[in-house]
Every structure is written in C-alpha cells, then in structure tokens.
Amino acid sequence: MSITEEKLNDNSKITANSKQLEILKKNFPNCFDKDGNFIAHKMEEIVTGNGLELSKESYSLNWLGKSYARLLANENPRTQLKEDKKHNQQEENKNSQNLLIKGDNLEVLKHLKNAYENQIKMIYIDPPYNTGGDGFVYNDDRKFGMEELSQLAGVSLEEAKKILEFTASNSNSHSAWLTFMYPRLYIARELLKEDGVIFISIDDNEASQLKLLCDEVFGEENFIAEFIWQKRSGANDSKNLVSSDHEYIISYSKRQDISLNGTEKTFANYKNPDDDPLGDWTSGDLTCNKTATERPNLYYPITDPETGITYECNKNRVWRTVKSKMEQLIKDKKIIFPKSGNGTPMYKRHKSEVQSLYQPMSSLLGSYLNANSTKELRTVLGEQIFSYPKSTKLLKTLIISASNQDDIILDFFAGSGTTAHAVMEQNKEDGGSRKYIIVQIDELTDKKSEAYNAGYKTIFDITKERITRASKKIKEEISKDVTKDRSDYDLGFKIFETTPLLENPLDKMDKFDDNTLKLFEPTILTEDDFNALLTTWKVHDGIKLTDELKEVTFKEYKAYYGDKKVYFVHNGFTTEDLKEFIKKLDDDKSFEPNKLIVFGYTFESKYQREISEALASYTNKKSIEIDMIVRY
Numbered sequence: 244m245s246i247t248e249e250k251l252n253d254n255s256k257i258t259a260n261s262k263q264l265e266i267l268k269k270n271f272p273n274c275f276d277k278d279g280n281f282i283a284h285k286m287e288e289i290v291t292g293n294g295l296e297l298s299k300e301s302y303s304l305n306w307l308g309k310s311y312a313r314l315l316a317n318e319n320p321r322t323q324l325k326e327d328k329k330h331n332q333q334e335e336n337k338n339s340q341n342l343l344i345k346g347d348n349l350e351v352l353k354h355l356k357n358a359y360e361n362q363i364k365m366i367y368i369d370p371p372y373n374t375g376g377d378g379f380v381y382n383d384d385r386k387f388g389m390e391e392l393s394q395l396a397g398v399s400l401e402e403a404k405k406i407l408e409f410t411a412s413n414s415n416s417h418s419a420w421l422t423f424m425y426p427r428l429y430i431a432r433e434l435l436k437e438d439g440v441i442f443i444s445i446d447d448n449e450a451s452q453l454k455l456l457c458d459e460v461f462g463e464e465n466f467i468a469e470f471i472w473q474k475r476s477g478a479n480d481s482k483n484l485v486s487s488d489h490e491y492i493i494s495y496s497k498r499q500d501i502s503l504n505g506t507e508k509t510f511a512n513y514k515n516p517d518d519d520p521l522g523d524w525t526s527g528d529l530t531c532n533k534t535a536t537e538r539p540n541l542y543y544p545i546t547d548p549e550t551g552i553t554y555e556c557n558k559n560r561v562w563r564t565v566k567s568k569m570e571q572l573i574k575d576k577k578i579i580f581p582k583s584g585n586g587t588p589m590y591k592r593h594k595s596e597v598q599s600l601y602q603p604m605s606s607l608l609g610s611y612l613n614a615n616s617t618k619e620l621r622t623v624l625g626e627q628i629f630s631y632p633k634s635t636k637l638l639k640t641l642i643i644s645a646s647n648q649d650d651i652i653l654d655f656f657a658g659s660g661t662t663a664h665a666v667m668e669q670n671k672e673d674g675g676s677r678k679y680i681i682v683q684i685d686e687l688t689d690k691k692s693e694a695y696n697a698g699y700k701t702i703f704d705i706t707k708e709r710i711t712r713a714s715k716k717i718k719e720e721i722s723k724d725v726t727k728d729r730s731d732y733d734l735g736f737k738i739f740e741t742t743p744l745l746e747n748p749l750d751k752m753d754k755f756d757d758n759t760l761k762l763f764e765p766t767i768l769t770e771d772d773f774n775a776l777l778t779t780w781k782v783h784d785g786i787k788l789t790d791e792l793k794e795v796t797f798k799e800y801k802a803y804y805g806d807k808k809v810y811f812v813h814n815g816f817t818t819e820d821l822k823e824f825i826k827k828l829d830d831d832k833s834f835e836p837n838k839l840i841v842f843g844y845t846f847e848s849k850y851q852r853e854i855s856e857a858l859a860s861y862t863n864k865k866s867i868e869i870d871m872i873v874r875y
C-alpha cells in the first residue's frame with residue numbers, strides 16, 4: 244500500500260521537454276549519467292546499431308515561439324471539465340456515446356488525453372486558415388515572466404522577451420499560427436489509434452507551413468496524401484487572373500504502413516462462361532504501346548494450339564511479354580484466341596490474380612462547392628448563420644476512407660458541427676455505430692450578425708442546434724424505413740464544458756504545510772463543484788466521459804466508484820464509514836478498487852491517516868492491493 248500526494252494542475256515542474264525526457268529516461272536509462280546529463284553517443288549506438296544511418300539533413304522548421312509551443316503542449320490543463328447534467332440526463336442522451344464539448348480545444352485535448360489516448364480512429368479538423376480576414380489572432384492568457392519563460396522554454400532572455408511580445412499582441416503572423424497549431428496537433432497525435440488517420444483542411448495561406456509542421460509532429464514518413472477538392476466554380480475577384488477554386492486536406496498517420504480504405508472493386512465484368520476452374524475472369528489487352536523496332540524481342544507470331552491458326556504481331560503494338568513466357572501462358576490456357584481466326588488474341592485475367600480488392604482513393608476528391616454546403620446548412624437551421632461550413636458529403640468521403648463502423652471520430656474545430664452530422668448520416672447509410680467527439684469554443688457571434696439576431700449568442704449554440712436538428716431529422720427518416728431496425732441507433736449526445744479551477748487554498752502557499760492548510764468549508768463547495776471535480780478526475784484517471792461513476796454509500800458517507808477507482812471527495816467521513824468501507828471490500832464482489840483517491844482539501848488528515856493505516860494493516864478477503872492518493 245502506498246500513499247502519494249499529487250496536485251493535478253501543478254505546472255511548476257513542466258518545461259518544453261520535461262515529458263519527452265521522462266520517456267527517454269524511462270526507456271533508455273543508459274543514455275543518462277548520474278547527474279542526469281544525456282550521453283548522445285550512447286543513443287547514437289542504439290540507432291546506428293540497428294542498421295539506421297544518422298541523417299545528414301540539417302533542414303528543419305523553426306519559428307519564433309516553437310519552444311513556447313512545446314511548453315504549452317506539455318503543460319497540464321488549467322481548467323476543470325463539467326457536465327451539462329440536465330441535457331445529459333434527457334432520455335435520448337443518457338446512454339449516448341457522442342460528445343459535444345465546449346471550450347478551448349487545447350484545454351479539452353489535454354483533459355481527453357489519458358482516457359482517449361490511442362482510441363481515436365479518425366480526426367478531421369478545419370482550423371482557422373489565417374487568411375487575414377478570418378479573425379484568427381493568437382490569444383493566450385498565460386502570464387509568464389521573462390525569466391520564467393526563458394527557463395521553462397529553454398530559450399534566451401531575448402527570445403523569451405520576443406515571444407511574450409507576440410503572444411500579448413494579438414498577432415496573426417505565421418509564427419503565431421504555428422504556435423497555436425503545434426500543441427493541438429501534438430496532443431491530437433497522442434489520441435490517434437496506432438492505425439488512425441488525421442485529415443486537416445487548409446488553403447494556400449498556411450498550407451506550406453502546415454505540411455512542414457505535420458512532418459515535425461507526425462514524422463515525414465507518415466504523410467499519406469495531400470488531397471484537393473473544388474470549393475467554387477470560378478470567381479471574379481481573382482488575383483493575377485487565377486481563380487483559386489480549390490482547398491487542400493492533408494493527411495497523416497502514426498505509422499508508415501497505414502492505408503486508407505479505398506473503394507471496394509465491384510468486378511462486375513468478371514464472369515465464368517467456360518466454367519474455368521480458376522474462377523471468374525475478364526479479357527485484357529495482350530499488347531503494349533511499343534513498336535517492333537523499339538522492342539524486337541516482343542515481335543513474333545503466336546499460334547493457337549487447338550486450331551493451328553497463327554496470329555502475326557502488330558508492328559506498331561507488340562506483345563506484352565517475351566516469347567518463352569508467352570509459350571508458358573498459352574500452355575496454361577491464359578490466352579484467349581479468337582473463335583473464328585479473325586481478331587487479336589487476348590489475356591485471360593482471373594479475379595484471383597488481381598492484387599487489391601480495392602480501388603485506390605484519388606487525391607482529387609472532386610467538387611463540393613461552398614455554395615451547396617451553405618445551402619445544406621441553411622436547410623437544417625433555416626437561416627444563413629455560419630460562413631463556409633464544409634459539406635457533409637465531403638466529410639462522409641473521408642469517414643468512409645479512414646474509419647470502420649464502430650470507431651470514434653474527433654473534430655476539435657467543430658464550427659457548425661458538419662463532422663458530427665456526417666457521422667450520423669454515414670451510420671444511417673451503412674448501419675454503422677461510429678461515435679463522434681466534437682469541440683467548439685464559446686466564441687461570441689457578432690452582434691450585428693444574422694446568427695446573433697436569430698438567438699445564437701455563441702458559435703457553440705449553433706453547433707449544438709445543428710446536431711440536435713440533424714439528429715431529429717435522421718430519426719424521422721429512420722422511423723419511416725420499416726426495413727431497418729435501428730432501435731440501438733445513437734442519435735443523442737452528451738455535453739461537457741471547461742470551467743475555471745476551484746480557488747485552491749494551496750495555490751496561495753509556497754510550500755505544502757499540513758499545519759497551515761485550511762480545509763474548504765463544507766458550505767463553500769457546491770454540488771456543481773463536486774461534480775466538476777469528479778468529472779475532471781475520472782477522465783484524468785483514464786475513465787471515458789461517457790462512463791458514469793457509481794455512487795456507493797458506506798455508513799453515511801457517499802463515495803464514487805468506477806474502473807477500480809474509488810473517490811472520496813466530500814467531507815464528513817467518520818470511523819464508522821471506514822468500517823463499512825472495509826466491510827464492503829470484503830463482502831461486495833462487484834467492489835474491487837485498486838486505487839483510493841481522496842480530496843485533500845475536504846478530507847481531514849486525521850482520517851487520511853486512519854484510512855491509510857487501516858488499509859496497510861488489514862488484509863482484505865480478496866487480497867487486493869489499494870494505493871491511496873491524496874489529491875489537491
């Protein structure tokens with residue numbers, strides 16, 4: 244039994260490379276000396292001993308703020324997560340596995356990290372393109388001193404000063420955009436499954452920067468493709484008399500051997516009219532686009548062994564293969580000779596020799612005009628209240644190409660919620676049960692906008708309304724289709740949002756000191772505060788947001804249990820409750836915690852000690868080891 248004390252939001256030991264060093268130290272302890280210095284040549288031995296060469300390439304992407312961006316990626320969340328209980332308890336939402344989360348996506352991604360690491364099969368994002376007119380500015384309320392930042396980010400004082408200037412100046416430079424994107428992509432990669440794929444929409448403004456940034460985050464060898472699609476059919480306001488009518492979607496995976504699904508080949512023209520034991524076949528060209536002068540060894544006559552008829556080779560289109568191989572093919576009955584003696588022999592291609600059953604996906608995705616997507620959204624919402632939504636058809640193409648029917652799909656720049664809508668539509672079409680997680684910041688709508696006048700005070704309100712209406716419409720469509728039983732179809736969604744941290748008494752102290760520690764007055768914390776605490780903790784401890792904690796009551800005391808963790812957050816715990824807790828450990832087969840997490844601010848240290856002593860000295864009947872964590 245061990246007791247650990249932890250402060251969940253403590254960033255005091257986080258630097259631009261603290262987590263990465265931890266991973267290196269854990270996996271390659273021999274690469275560090277007794278003072279913790281890195282021994283580069285030992286790592287070199289590991290790498291080159293494996294047959295790998297050290298790259299001589301010194302090319303890399305650098306920008307002002309890169310170290311700061313790495314620091315941001317490593318920091319722990321500075322918020323809590325709370326649920327919208329009223330919405331989540333509604334009949335259509337209470338068992339839903341879909342999530343709509345309100346908040347800055349960097350905070351949300353950090354919250355999701357432990358519970359959703361390696362869980363997401365497909366991510367699609369459509370971030371601000373930084374066009375100059377799309378309102379992107381770097382926005383960051385972290386307050387660092389120059390020296391502090393220089394130390395944490397590992398940069399000179401001069402660079403720290405420049406970084407602080409640009410983070411405070413609402414910049415929309417390339418550096419600002421890269422600093423915004425880097426930590427989000429870094430954590431997004433951690434959420435992707437080993438065979439997961441990310442798609443990122445972008446246009447010419449940041450396409451080059453984004454490609455290099457993704458090479459840095461995902462690894463150059465994990466690039467899948469740069470897709471393009473047509474967004475309009477020509478504009479009058481073209482620069483240099485070129486109308487830029489397309490956008491890009493770049494895609495990366497975590498591993499080199501990942502392929503997209505492609506489309507299944509139909510093999511409609513493969514038949515077996517002659518009962519060929521090798522199965523269905525189709526006829527294929529036996530010639531190639533070369534002349535007899537170019538390839539004299541492919542220029543020779545061939546004879547049908549059954550009829551004795553000889554077929555001359557075409558001087559301008561010689562056979563595909565050399566004579567010896569052709570003779571073997573004739574013997575193997577792979578050549579179809581014309582019945583009448585007129586015409587050209589053909590190759591008999593069997594279905595079994597086709598290497599892939601899938602048609603590769605083209606990097607030209609086709610036309611998904613913005614005008615049509617705008618109309619599509621207007622049909623759902625009744626008004627024109629969101630500019631440039633993407634098309635659900637485009638999203639469905641990506642969903643089919645990179646997900647299976649029960650995967651989780653994430654979009655952390657949700658906008659009007661097109662991704663969620665497309666996931667529901669695709670499930671309707673192919674009977675899948677894909678789940679979505681979408682994230683949208685509570686960005687205010689312009690007071691003069693149609694959206695504001697229509698009652699949408701934030702973009703989040705638009706996201707929520709769109710998916711609510713889309714799911715209602717799909718439900719109606721399904722109910723009309725008597726051929727399908729979709730009673731299990733998940734058209735609900737749960738809502739969570741980021742919320743400020745509780746004012747912690749400890750934050751005001753330099754050093755943890757049990758004597759001066761003031762407990763929260765029981766009345767200070769509301770039911771909502773405890774709910775937020777439990778939601779934040781469970782997801783931190785790896786429990787999915789859609790998995791509920793169960794209430795368990797001891798004598799009088801209410802605790803919470805899930806995934807072998809038991810949470811004591813309320814005050815009022817007594818020795819009687821402790822006895823009941825131990826009894827439950829012995830008697831209740833479904834109660835098998837291996838971690839007890841208590842809230843240090845409400846839980847008196849007297850009881851913390853009493854529990855730890857009881858757990859240490861007591862061997863429960865199930866012989867389970869319980870670690871105790873006092874969390875602040």
Ligand SMILES: C[S@@+](CC[C@H](N)C(=O)[O-])C[C@H]1O[C@@H](n2cnc3c(N)ncnc32)[C@H](O)[C@@H]1O
Nearest residue numbers: 347348369632633656658659660661683684686
């Ligand atoms: C280009 S739009 C996405 C449009 C979306 N694909 C659609 O079809 O409606 C980008 C969205 O990301 C949101 N956003 C920008 N910064 C964000 C952040 N830090 N966290 C969460 N959402 C953010 C914006 O409010 C905007 O709604």
